[in-house]
Amino acid sequence: MAQGAGWTSADWYAEGESQIHFFPTPKRLIWTVGKKIMLEVEAWGGIKGVRHHHFPHDPVDGGMRPRPTTPGSYVISGWGPYRTRSWDFSRIRWGTELRLDGTRQHLLYKTEALSQPWRPVESIIPHATLAYVRRLFSDIWGGNRRYDRNGDGIPDVWVLNDFGPMAINYFRDPNRNRRLNAGEKIMGEMIHTTPENEGQTDQGKPVEMEFSHGCIHMRPVDLDRLVRQGAFKVGELIVVHELGSIVWEELSR
Numbered sequence: 001m002a003q004g005a006g007w008t009s010a011d012w013y014a015e016g017e018s019q020i021h022f023f024p025t026p027k028r029l030i031w032t033v034g035k036k037i038m039l040e041v042e043a044w045g046g047i048k049g050v051r052h053h054h055f056p057h058d059p060v061d062g063g064m065r066p067r068p069t070t071p072g073s074y075v076i077s078g079w080g081p082y083r084t085r086s087w088d089f090s091r092i093r094w095g096t097e098l099r100l101d102g103t104r105q106h107l108l109y110k111t112e113a114l115s116q117p118w119r120p121v122e123s124i125i126p127h128a129t130l131a132y133v134r135r136l137f138s139d140i141w142g143g144n145r146r147y148d149r150n151g152d153g154i155p156d157v158w159v160l161n162d163f164g165p166m167a168i169n170y171f172r173d174p175n176r177n178r179r180l181n182a183g184e185k186i187m188g189e190m191i192h193t194t195p196e197n198e199g200q201t202d203q204g205k206p207v208e209m210e211f212s213h214g215c216i217h218m219r220p221v222d223l224d225r226l227v228r229q230g231a232f233k234v235g236e237l238i239v240v241h242e243l244g245s246i247v248w249e250e251l252s253r
């Protein structure tokens with residue numbers, strides 16, 4: 001079993017080491033190498049429950065209350081499209097192929113099962129009728145043709161997953177070996193974009209950031225930039241600083 005104290009503040013900004021630091025209060029995510037800032041972008045974490053504030057397509061059971069992003073020093077475990085049963089629209093992986101059934105009344109998604117390669121979207125997300133998906137796609141993506149090549153308002157692929165095309169995940173690493181061992185768990189909080197922000201970017205509209213339920217939200221262009229420049233490496237430390245913390249002033253550019 002994994003044991004030990006894990007990574008601590010003594011490990012932050014280690015000489016010559018690439019790290020990610022997230023400061024929820026000033027809404028900054030910083031990629032550092034030692035004490036040098038390689039890139040700094042805006043990023044939004046979670047906050048304490050906000051009364052009367054509803055996030056886009058909140059789960060109908062209301063089971064997901066916003067919470068602050070959990071502070072700590074973690075290790076990046078990987079990235080990719082994320083899928084979870086806890087969020088209705090995230091039950092289907094981003095980019096999954098879609099098509100209409102024979103009656104053209106129901107939307108099907110491509111499964112990974114050979115026995116039943118296409119299943120109704122409604123079988124996994126009951127309220128996601130064809131009309132609902134069309135409306136949501138129009139609200140988020142406008143008249144997008146990249147994901148709707150025939151222009152019928154029905155997307156060709158699933159671009160409504162709450163976690164965007166790619167989520168970067170991380171874990172607590174009590175035994176400090178930078179590997180995910182038995183007894184170590186990947187956090188349910190991760191770095192990702194939202195479909196709303198992806199759609200705004202695609203349409204050239206201003207990107208309106210929102211507080212998360214605990215995850216770390218970034219602009220699609222910023223996430224792309226960090227990934228392209230090699231900021232998120234497996235095994236690298238990611239530090240979620242406490243609410244109220246400010247960016248350490250000894251960092252330089």
Ligand SMILES: [Ca+2]
Nearest residue numbers: 148150152154
């Ligand atoms: Ca279409």
Ligand SMILES: [Ca+2]
Nearest residue numbers: 173177179181
């Ligand atoms: Ca470990």
